[in-house]
Amino acid sequence: MTVTVPSKINVHLAVGPARDDGYHELTTVFQALSLTDTVTVSAAEESSLQVRGEGEKAVPRDERNLAWRAIDVLAEHLDTTPAELGPVQIALEKNIPVAGGMAGGSADAAGALLGLATLWKLDLSRDELTRLAAKLGSDVPFSLLGGTALGTGRGEELLPVLTRHTFHWVLAFAQRGLSTPRVYKELDRLREAGEPPPAAGDHDVVIEALASGDPHRLAELIGNDLQIAAVSLRPNLRRTLRAGVEAGALAGLVSGSGPTCAFLCEDAESAVQVSARLSGAGVCRTVRVASGPVHGARVVESDGGPPGGEPPWDPTPPQAHA
């Protein structure tokens, strides 16, 4: 059973104060991008986890791996044990940077959940799968859903946003990842020390700009409250952000908690040009071109049965209005 899962960027990320449970209340606009991980799950004699590709050495191979934890979450939901469900082999083909603010671990978790639910022919509704996804992490429900969505709560409460237009992005991967909790803590620290002005404005206008399909309009509105914290921890991100715009992008921002920088480009051709210039600028480890929105976790190859091209749920959930 093979599942592809998108990465994400937050075109808008407004961070509220820390809650009693340690999470921050968010208003965010997610967009799923064409840079994807592939998760393959199969019944095996013995359980195993293989990881190949981008950042493979930095990915945990034990029970800390989010894809692996999907087994425990499914077993708990079914009131059984992983041993009862049977040994499985999980293989991750990674393209999404590890600890890069693009939800790579979340993507693998969503892919494993969908893959295992399909492999084991579990009768789970979309809502059930989404609830299980939220147990694995705040971003995992979005990795399942994909597209463009408004996220609230800790990021797990989603309202899909209808967008007919494709946007073109250039992604600058950094040498090393950044820890998400560390970046949230740094924002708290900066706020205690003097309240940096919010970078993210009003989400409604961002959704309108997405609906208009006009990248120039969107470029003026993208913003991420975590950017100042990521830049405080990695000051050289300032140079990367500047270099993307100098290379011809309309605007750039840190993706989620960073350190990946995402640059919005006028069109596909411009994205290729910007990526070539940015590669030559020597301000990051790797440059990739991606577009969005794309669909969420999707079974692309199943053993025996027809490929489950669409998720096994109602494809038209309620939508936010632009």
Ligand SMILES: C[C@@](CO)(OP(=O)(O)O)[C@H](O)COP(=O)(O)OP(=O)(O)OC[C@H]1O[C@@H](n2ccc(N)nc2=O)[C@H](O)[C@@H]1O
């Ligand atoms: C910042 C964001 C923006 O989409 O993405 P990434 O940069 O990680 O991709 C997310 O909020 C990351 O979501 P995710 O990576 O799933 O986080 P979780 O595993 O749920 O939480 C990890 C830790 O991040 C902090 N956290 C996460 C979400 C949130 N709303 N408030 C928080 O303060 C908490 O310290 C938590 O213990």
Ligand SMILES: Nc1ncnc2c1ncn2[C@@H]1O[C@H](COP(=O)(O)OP(=O)(O)O)[C@@H](O)[C@H]1O
């Ligand atoms: N399948 C996975 N792929 C990548 N990282 C994983 C995975 N499972 C667990 N992790 C852990 O989660 C951390 C955050 O990873 P990731 O989801 O890639 O970044 P981010 O939260 O910045 O989007 C990593 O540093 C790694 O230790």
